[in-house]
Amino acid sequence: MNYLDAALKASEGAKRIVMSYYNKEKSIRWKGEIDPVTNADIASEKYIVKKLKSYFPDHSFVTEEEGLLNTGSEYRWIIDPIDGTTSFSHNFPLFSISIALYKKDKPMVGVVNVPYLREVFSAEAGKGAFLNGEKIHVSGIDTMQKALVSTGFPYSRLSSDVDNLKYFNKMAKKVGEIRRTGSAAIDTCYVACGRFDAYWELGLKVMDTAAGLLILTEAGGRFTDFSGKDTADFSQIVASNSILHKQMLDILKEAD
Secondary structure: OOHHHHHHHHHHHHHHHHHHHOOOOOOEEEEEOOEEEEHHHHHHHHHHHHHHHHHOOOOEEEEOOOEEEOOOOOEEEEEEEEEOHHHHHOOOOOOEEEEEEEEOOEEEEEEEEEOOOOEEEEEEOOOOEEEOOEEOOOOOOOOHHHOEEEEOOOHHHHOOOOOOHHHHHHHHOOOOEEEOOOOHHHHHHHHHOOOOOEEEEEOOOHHHHHHHHHHHHHOOOEEEOOOOOOOOOOOEEEEEOOOOHHHHHHHHHHHO
């Protein structure tokens, strides 16, 4: 079993589990004032970890709900069983399952499964990015006035100094339109396939975008922090079709 096939199989099994809870009453607990966890999150995560462990018992795992399961392996699976839990809990269809494999600090495989839309984004390092098996590429939009960009607002916004509103207000005056999907994994994949031209967000965790950012770069996109530094720090993300990247950074800098 190769790594990509394993991730795809795990995501498809998790998709079936997640969709079995969709449009039904859910058990919800809260990790914070506005950060929900459903019984579907728990079931999806348990399934993915069990499935991948059956193929690769020595690998380590970083998961949304359980945290770090460290075996000491240089291979590390990074899993978000439902990215967009708030949307899912309201039966709003923009949520995803995100699975990435890293070897040390290098991404090797990324899969983002969007269950309701029946879309699966995938990538292997050096082999391109795909949507339902068809190769994808970022857009060719070259001016912010024509760009459709996306963003999000972190769960921590009520209890921290993270403030995306100042960036949003500045960006809204510079770009064609702004959207919010509620799933960072979907946002990055939508930049990868050209539906969005750029995306920015603060206060993310590694699980949110570990898969999507590999898919993005394999599709010809770029991601950095707000200063333009290539980074593994997911607290600040700017993702783009590469062409717009400097313009995005300049606008964000104006807002500071």
